[in-house]
Amino acid sequence: MKVNSVTVCNFRNYGDFSVSFDSGINVLCGKNGIGKTNLLEGIFLFAGGKSFRGAKDREMIRFGCENAAVRLNFDTGGSTNELEARLFRGQKKQLFKNGFQVTRLSEYLGLFRAVVFTPDHMDLVKGAPESRRRFLDIAMCQSFPRYVALLSEYNKLLFQKSACLKSEAPDGLLIDIYNEKLATLGASITKSRRSFVARLAKKASEIYSDMTSGGESMKISFLTQAGDADGSDGLAKSYLTLFESKKESEIQRKCCLCGAQRDDFSVHIKDRNAKLYASQGQQRSAVLSLKLAEGALSEDYTGDTCVYLLDDILSELDRSRQEFILERLCGRQFIITCCEDTERVGGKVIRPG
Ligand SMILES: Nc1ncnc2c1ncn2[C@@H]1O[C@H](COP(=O)(O)OP(=O)(O)OP(=O)(O)O)[C@@H](O)[C@H]1O
Ligand SMILES: [Mg+2]
Numbered sequence: 430m431k432v433n434s435v436t437v438c439n440f441r442n443y444g445d446f447s448v449s450f451d452s453g454i455n456v457l458c459g460k461n462g463i464g465k466t467n468l469l470e471g472i473f474l475f476a477g478g479k480s481f482r483g484a485k486d487r488e489m490i491r492f493g494c495e496n497a498a499v500r501l502n503f504d505t506g507g508s509t510n511e512l513e514a515r516l517f518r519g520q521k522k523q524l525f526k527n528g529f530q531v532t533r534l535s536e537y538l539g540l541f542r543a544v545v546f547t548p549d550h551m552d553l554v555k556g557a558p559e560s561r562r563r564f565l566d567i568a569m570c571q572s573f574p575r576y577v578a579l580l581s582e583y584n585k586l587l588f589q590k591s592a593c594l595k596s597e598a599p600d601g602l603l604i605d606i607y608n609e610k611l612a613t614l615g616a617s618i619t620k621s622r623r624s625f626v627a628r629l630a631k632k633a634s635e636i637y638s639d640m641t642s643g644g645e646s647m648k649i650s651f652l653t654q655a656g657d658a659d660g661s662d663g664l665a666k667s668y669l670t671l672f673e674s675k676k677e678s679e680i681q682r683k684c685c686l687c688g689a690q691r692d693d694f695s696v697h698i699k700d701r702n703a704k705l706y707a708s709q710g711q712q713r714s715a716v717l718s719l720k721l722a723e724g725a726l727s728e729d730y731t732g733d734t735c736v737y738l739l740d741d742i743l744s745e746l747d748r749s750r751q752e753f754i755l756e757r758l759c760g761r762q763f764i765i766t767c768c769e770d771t772e773r774v775g776g777k778v779i780r781p782g
Contacts (some may be wrong), residue, residue: 430542430734431762432472433502433509439491440499440516441467446781450764454776457766463782465766469545469738471499472764475512476543476736477567478534478577486516503541505733512541535577542571542731544724546717547740553719554703554712558693565694568723569625572730576621583614587690594683604680608672615689616664619653625726626651626694632722633715637698640714640753647715648697654687710747717750721757737763743774 436447442464457465466482470489473481480489490497500513513525523530526537552560570577590607593599630649637647658667671687679686696703696719698711707715724735737758742765743751755774765774 430736431504432736432764433504435468435472435502436500437468437471437498439494439497440471441489441491442782443467443491448779448781450762450779451777452762454774455762455764456774456776456778457764457781458769458778459780459782460768463780465781466547466740468781469740469764469766472501472736473543473545473738474499474514475501475537475541476571477545478538478570481545481547481567482549483563486522487518490516490518501541503736505540510540512537533578534581535574538570538577539572539574541736542727542733543736543738544720544727545738545740546720546742548742548745550716550720551712553716554696554707558691561693562690564719564723565622565625565692568629568727569621572727573621576618579614579617579621583611583618583689586610586614587685587688591685594679594685599680599683601676601680604676608669608676611688612665612668612672613661615668616655616661618689619655619664619668619692620661622689622692623651623653628726629719629722630694632725633718636721636725636757637714637718640718640750645699645711647703647718648700649719650695650697652693652695653689654691655689713746713750717746717754721754724758724761734761737761739763739765741766743767 431452432450434447434449437443438445448468457468459465470480470482470484479486495518497516498513500511502509502511504510511527515523515525517523524534524537525531526540531537550564553564566580570580586607590604590611593603593607626649633649634647637645654671655664655667658664668688675686696715698707698715701707703712703715724737727735739754742754744767746754767774
């Protein structure tokens with residue numbers, strides 16, 4: 430996988446800007462606020478389907494403009510492809526694949542695959558479950574396009590159930606119907622996440638062990654409200670029982686309290702919860718291992734390399750971890766942002782803005 434070029438128009442702080450990339454290391458260099466992270470955000474739109482900063486589409490449109498566009502030209506599996514996203518204020522974004530409009534995200538997610546690493550990813554260990562779920566979902570959507578459709582159907586139903594619970598007199602029968610569907614879809618989501626996390630855990634703990642020269646162990650465990658139930662049927666049954674037991678509380682509190690939207694995973698270092706007991710350095714190594722494992726898994730699943738977008742890692746990580754990454758990713762294309770030229774990293778230097 431190789432990004433050839435990206436063109437942005439009225440995207441964030443950019444008017445019209447186009448840049449081409451080398452196949453190895455690319456360094457986006459420039460002072461604070463020049464637009465380095467913005468450019469990575471634009472590229473990642475095509476891998477994750479949305480901003481990795483959690484921004485809404487309209488927030489990425491240049492102040493004072495009505496629409497924006499980002500176009501990505503890249504090579505994969507021996508062919509060159511072009512993806513384009515057009516963002517509008519007050520209207521859904523339009524997506525184009527090689528000049529033709531596509532209506533569903535699932536039709537183009539997975540074509541371009543990238544792993545992004547930003548200082549915000551420390552949330553993977555330190556933050557709320559939402560960050561870890563977002564990480565899983567983005568990683569899985571790139572490798573399994575079916576998962577995109579599953580997730581979007583589940584979220585739509587969850588939204589409808591929430592609206593029903595918020596209404597003045599929630600209809601108990603309607604809630605039962607939603608619960609039945611949410612149990613089946615939720616079971617498929619939880620089953621996929623559980624098997625993905627098992628593979629991720631294996632890879633990440635091997636990487637963590639390498640990074641710490643075998644001195645420390647890291648363990649990742651999947652957490653779900655559906656318990657240890659086996660297979661889709663078992664999980665669906667378990668969700669249904671849970672929904673029934675929480676139905677009255679959900680009606681009283683006017684919100685959804687349980688389901689696959691609560692899945693999570695925990696990180697333990699030397700058998701202790703990393704969120705509570707690990708040092709900053711250990712937490713950084715754990716996050717880095719998870720991100721490198723994400724890329725390695727995607728490469729295993731698809732048989733092609735990913736593009737690595739590394740935002741500010743030079744200021745965030747100490748030298749030995751920086752070198753670990755650079756060595757580990759040898760042979761891949763990566764795009765790194767930094768404020769000063771770093772001869773040590775080498776590669777093509779690009780100055781946006
Ligand atoms: N929708 C928008 N329209 C115009 N400008 C925007 C928009 N959103 C953000 N910006 C501007 O983009 C700039 C930030 O860009 P970005 O985060 O890419 O900087 P950076 O080069 O990564 O900086 P740093 O080195 O501090 O990380 C800010 O000046 C901000 O005001
Ligand atoms: Mg930045």
